[in-house]
Amino acid sequence: MNLKISAGLALLLPLVLAVGCGGAPPPTSEAPPPDPAAEAQRLAQEILILDTHIDLPYRLHEHPADVTVETADGHFDLVRARRGGLDAAFMSIYVPASLQEEGGARAMADGLIDLVEGIAAQAPESFAIARSPAEVRSLFEQRVFALPLGIENGAAIEDDISALAHFHGRGVRYVTLTHSEPNLICDSSYAEERPWGGLSPFGREVVVEMNRLGIMIDVSHLTDDAARQALELSRAPVIASHSCARHFTPGFERNIPDELVSLVAAGGGVVQIAFAPGFLSEAAQRQSSELWAAMRAFTNETGASWGSPEFRARVEEFYAANPKAETDVADVADHIEHVIRLVGIDHVGLGSDFDGIGDTPAGLESVAAYPKLLEELLRRGYTEQDLRKICGENLLRVWSEVERVAAELQAG
Ligand SMILES: [Zn+2]
Incomplete structure (x- = not known):
């Protein structure tokens, strides 16, 4: 649903939506600002914007480039990030499923982490790896771009549970349990073959160890059964780092269904909406x-x-x-709004998949474009407080809670 609403109508909208959705919480209660485009530009520069999935490391692994200057290719560089108000982005440490057969999964992950360390080492005034929500906030204050790390495909640990501690030591703070094929941990939504019926016995150990270490569990890419089992087992909130709402793409298992959105929210977690055109409609x-x-x-x-x-x-x-x-920016806003109507404002965020998608929605061509999305949300009546939550505070809350649970588990 695309809502193009006037200031007056915005006041009625919550009521209309609440009725239309069987008593779901109203998404918003404020009239849009007089100049939403200008207000979006202002807010994008002022508030902390954190994206949980940018595939820069693999892009640079394939095509090296200096991202402290504007690059002709790709979706991310520091210049466009600054223009778009982006302050922090989880660097996807992507391990292709082919390495599960060929070997070298762990070495690939270590190599991509070396690459991100290199970005920070070459421009320490511009970039730094962030290992905690406190570090993200402190870098934000210093105007240094924060690069937290997330591994995309738990195959990076191969068959060695102790590799989780190794990667945690290197700064990894989420692991997407699998990618496009089943691995030793669990089944994948993209594969017909489902050897585990969800999580494997090893995968259950992995979830427990990630809780203990303080690594966020990411259920993007999983089958529904694997995601449900991870959600049931985890002692800490769980994220979907880059998924859209299956409500808009029935039958497409890569997107998260309403039932699992509700489970993620019930556990205190967050669904980070991706900008992949093929996920949107x-x-x-x-x-x-x-x-x-x-x-x-x-x-x-x-x-x-x-x-x-x-x-x-x-x-x-x-x-x-x-x-x-x-597809365009309104489609992305529709997905965000769907999650909000289901479970409220505290369980949704942004996980664009920039540099991991071949194509982008109109209006969201690169990391310079976050203000376009903020503008669309302001036009729909979302407040500054709402935007702060969507743009990063929700994810930082979840990450802090994952740290808290780990400290508790380690204290015994
Ligand atoms: Zn992905």
Whole structure:
């Protein structure tokens, strides 16, 4: 639903939505500011904006670049981050599922962490790794961009539970339990093969150890069964670091269903909404599945590599024959608003997946664009306090609680 509302209507909106959604909490109660675009620009610079999923490390692993200056490629660099008011971003330490078979998963994760350490070491006045919510806040005060770390794919620990302590020691503060294939920990929403029926026995040990160490458990990419089991087992709040609401894409298991949104919220956790066009609407989802199937067939037939000039030409041919299913900033706001109507303002945030997605919604082309999203939310009547929660405070609350639970567990 796209809500384009006048200031007067905004006052009635909570009532309309509450009735429309069977008594769900009203999302908002304020008239928009007179100039939402200017107010969004002001707020983006003033408040702490934290994104839980940016794939910069893998992008730089493939195509090295200096991100202290504006880069022609990719979605993230310091210049555009400053323009967009972004202050902190979890660097995705992405371990491709192929390494589960080939070996080298742990080495890949260590290599990407080395790469992030290199970014901070080369420009210490601009970047620093952040290991706690307190460090994120202190870097924000100093105007240093905070780089917390999250591993995307628990395969990084291979079959060694003690690797979790190793990665915690290096600064990793969330682990997405799997990626596109089942691993030793759990099943993946993208794979038909479901060997564990959720979490494996080793995966249950992993959840317990992550609680003890103070590493957030990330259920993005998991099957519903794996996510539910992790939520039931975890003693600390759980996050979905980059997922959208399945409400808008029925049958697409990569997005989180209402039932699990409610469970995440009941445990005190947070759902961080992704900007991937294929996650946002049914039409875009269908098209993105068709495109990937076509490209898999193309690479199998021709041996062309992903991202090669032939590959990109084939993608263009696809869009010439299939007009693009457009998505925009209002779709992202719809997903945020859906979670708010289900479980309130305290359980939603931003996990864009910038640099991990080939395409972006119109209006959200890079990290310079967060003010566009804030503007859309202001137009819908959300307050400064609401925006602070969505943009980072909710996630920082969860992270602090995960630290608190770990300290308690370690104290015995
Ligand atoms: Zn992902």
